[in-house]
Amino acid sequence: TNPSLLILPGDGIGPEVMAEVRKIIDWFGAKRDLAFDVSEGLVGGAAYDAHGTPLTDETMEQAQQADAVLLGAVGGPKYDDLDFSVKPERGLLRLRKEMDLYSNLRPAQCFDALADFSSLKKDVVAGLDIMIVRELTSGIYFGEPRGIIEEGNERVGINTQRYTESEIDRVARSAFELAMRRDKKLCSMEKANVMESGILWRDVVTEVAKDYPEVELSHMYADNGAMQLVRAPKQFDVIVTDNLFGDILSDAAAMLTGSLGMLPSASLGAPMANGRPKALYEPVHGSAPDIAGQGKANPIACILSFSMALRYSFDQGAEADRLEAAVEKVLAEGGRTADLLGEEGVTPLSTSGMGDAVIAALDAS
C-alpha cells in the first residue's frame, strides 16, 4: 500500500500554494512511481465555516492515522473577532498538541540565486544550509504557574520555564538523528550561565551525545548564538534549543535567507508503529490575506515543506534532493514570484506559473 498523506490547505493563500504542491505530488506519482494515498481535509477558518470548529474530531483522527500531514496556512481578517476557542489558530494548535509534535525543524537555506536578497552580505549567506531544531511542546510557553497576580499594590506577570529530563532527552535525540543525516555537527544553545533549566539542558544533551559518538557536539549561550548566527551563520550545521530561544533564533535565521515565501518547516513527534515519526509539514508563512486570491503567492515554501516530508517521513532523500534542485534551477534561471523581485522590472511568475516552472525543471531532471 502507498504511504498516506493528509492535506489540509486551510485559509487565504493556503489553498493556492497547496494546489501547486498537488501538481508536484502527482508528478512524483506519474514520473517517479512514488504514489501517495492523498486525502484532503479542512482546518482553520475553512473548517469553522463548514463545521463551526477549526478542526473536527474526524480530521484530528485522520491526522493521527496519516503517515504525514501537510498544512497550508490558517487565519484571516474574517475570523479575527471569533471567540478564542474557535479561532483558526486553535485548529493548528490542536494538531500540534494532540500529535505531540515536540521537535520543530526550521531550515535556513540560501539558494545562490537569492543571496543578493538577504539583508546580510552575500558571502556571509551564499550556500548557507543550516537547521534549527526547536523544542515545541514545553518550556516557558507552557510551564506552571503562570498568570497575572496582584502583589502589594501592583500586578505581576508570571511564566515558568520548566523542562523535564525526558523532554530534553527526546528533542536532543531528534537533533542528533538529524545531525547524523547531515554534517554530524550539533550546537546546543541555552543559558546555563543564568538558568537552572539551562544547566539541566546542557547536562542531558551531553548525556545523549554518548549515544552519538560520531557527532561533534558544542554548547553555546543563546545570546552569543544570536550574534554568531548573524555574524557567521555557516559555522553551524544543526542547532538544538528550547522553545523560547528557538522561536526567536529560528525567526532571525529565517531572515538570513530572504523571503517568508521560501521557508518550509516540519514538526515531528514520537515514532509510530511503522517507525515513521508523527509529522506535520507546513510553510512558515501565514495565510497572507493581503495577496490572497490574486495568484501572487510564492508556492516554494509549501513545495519545500513537501520536500521535507519526502526526506523525513518517506525516506526519499534522493527525490527530495531532486525537488530542491528543481527549485534551485528555476531560481537560477531567473524565475521569480512577486515577493522575490528586486527593483528591476522582471515580470513576476504567478503562483501557478511558479508551480509549472518547477514541474518543467523536474521533467528536465
Ligand code: NAI
Ligand atoms: P503572513 O505570513 O500571512 O504575511 C506576512 C507578509 O508576507 C504579507 O505581506 C504576505 O503577503 C507576505 N507573504 C507571506 N507568505 C507569502 C508567500 N507565500 N508569497 C508571497 N508573500 C507572502 O503573516 P501575517 O500577515 O502576520 O498574518 C496573516 C494571517 O495569517 C493572520 O490571520 C495570522 O494569524 C495567520 N498566520 C498563520 C500562520 C500559520 O498558519 N501557520 C502563521 C502566521 C500567521
Ligand code: MG
Ligand atoms: Mg516566532
